[in-house]
Structure formats: structure tokens, C-alpha cells
Amino acid sequence: MHMSQDHAEWKSDGTSEVIDGEGFWQGVKDCIPTLLGYLSIGFAAGVVEKTSGLSMMEVALMSLLLYAGSGQFIAAGMIAASHPVSAIIFTIFFVNSRHLLLSAALTPYFRHQSFKQNLITGALLTDETFGVAVTTAQKKKQLDFKWMLGLNLAAYLNWFIANMAGGFFGQWIPNPEKYGMDFALPAMFIGLLVLQIVSKKDFFIDLAVAFSSILIVVAVSFLFPGSTGVIVATIVASTIGMVIGRWK
Numbered sequence: 001m002h003m004s005q006d007h008a009e010w011k012s013d014g015t016s017e018v019i020d021g022e023g024f025w026q027g028v029k030d031c032i033p034t035l036l037g038y039l040s041i042g043f044a045a046g047v048v049e050k051t052s053g054l055s056m057m058e059v060a061l062m063s064l065l066l067y068a069g070s071g072q073f074i075a076a077g078m079i080a081a082s083h084p085v086s087a088i089i090f091t092i093f094f095v096n097s098r099h100l101l102l103s104a105a106l107t108p109y110f111r112h113q114s115f116k117q118n119l120i121t122g123a124l125l126t127d128e129t130f131g132v133a134v135t136t137a138q139k140k141k142q143l144d145f146k147w148m149l150g151l152n153l154a155a156y157l158n159w160f161i162a163n164m165a166g167g168f169f170g171q172w173i174p175n176p177e178k179y180g181m182d183f184a185l186p187a188m189f190i191g192l193l194v195l196q197i198v199s200k201k202d203f204f205i206d207l208a209v210a211f212s213s214i215l216i217v218v219a220v221s222f223l224f225p226g227s228t229g230v231i232v233a234t235i236v237a238s239t240i241g242m243v244i245g246r247w248k
Helices: 024-051 056-066 069-080 085-096 098-110 115-124 126-139 146-172 183-196 204-221 228-247
Strands: 008-009 016-020
Touching: 008 056, 008 204, 024 056, 024 069, 024 146, 056 146, 069 085, 085 098, 098 115, 098 126, 115 146, 126 146, 183 204, 204 228
Parallel strands: none
Antiparallel strands: 008 016
16 A cells, blocks of 8 residues: 555544545646646636736745735735725735635545644645545545645645746737736636536535525615625625535
């Protein structure tokens, strides 16, 4: 047995169950289906950042330190609109606070790992790697740190490369909205959502949450301006999904 690819999960009776396919390179392999999404979204983010007035060094630092597709799109737009730094920081913090929920959802699968390992996992976690991890977690009781590290680092490196490529070619694309690049991020999220739904045998709850979200966003938009409907729909629709799940 190659321990770089397998690890043992200990049961309550003292025996162990080998979980095949776990390991750093398996994590890299499992990241491959999402890499096209990273390359396209990262390229679009780099273009938008460059056209908003950022230098190549600033594009590189934003991709390495912020490392958040939605946050980088928002930051680029707010920088181009000359918003104050405090407003940009607060907005990105609010948008990225969802990662607290993503990390909490994966916590039960990493209880056997050390605090340092969990800190590294949480720091590199993204919406896309969370989607891959939670789909894998539906089949296993535990996830391996090396597998998660391979998954996260593959995504991190590809995101950086895509950002730099977008920043380089962005000097020849003065109007990225003309090519629909501002829609690249939500398009990838929709694709991930569809893949996650179809991977389940029983997707009634997912469809119920999706339709509830749409109805709530439309209804709230008639009453409140801006993105209030998205926030309300997120809270109410997820609550509906939880209630249906407990009832079933």
C-alpha cells in the first residue's frame, strides 16, 4: 500500500478502513475538472484588474494575497470608481465572510487533523475547492490533509497564472464587459452548482432551495433596491432547505 495515495480511517472497534485515492497528487488530479473554470475566470479577473488601473505587480499581489474571484472583481470595480479604501475593505470582508460557513461545513471531515493542517486548509479554501471537497465528502467519513493540500495548491497556482495572463493581455482589451467577462464568475458558480446537484441521487432539496431563491430575489427586488434580495434569499432559502431536510 502506498501511503502517499492511501490512508487508514480508524473505526470505533479498533479496526481500520483504507480510503483509496487519497494523497497530494490525487488532490491535484481531482482539481483538473475545475481548472478550465479557474483559467477562464482568473483571466477575466486579471483583465478587469488591469483595465481598472492596477499594475502587473498589484495584479500579482491581489491574486496571491486576496485570492478571491468575487472579491477581486469587486475590488477592481470599486478601485476604478475611486471608492475609499475603507469601503473596499469592508465590502470584500462582507462578501468573503461566506468562507466561515464553507470552512465550518468541512470541519467534521478534518477533526483528525492538527490545528496547523486545518489552518492551511482553511486559508486556501475557495468556493470551487469546497465544491470538490464536499462532493467527495459525501462518499467518505473523513478527508485527508494531503489530498486537500494538492487540491488547494493546484487551484491556487492556476489562479495566479490566469490572473497574470489576464493582466498581461488586458492592456489590449479596454472594455472587458463587451466580451461578457464580467459574467464569467457567476457562470462558473452556476456550473458548479449544477454539477453538485446532478451528483446526488436525491436532489429535491437542492431544487427546492434554488427555486425558493429565485422567487425570493424577484419578490424582494420590488420592495428594496440593490442586492438586498440576494442576501435575504440566501438566508431564507437555506433555512427552507434545512427545514425540508430535517422533515424528510
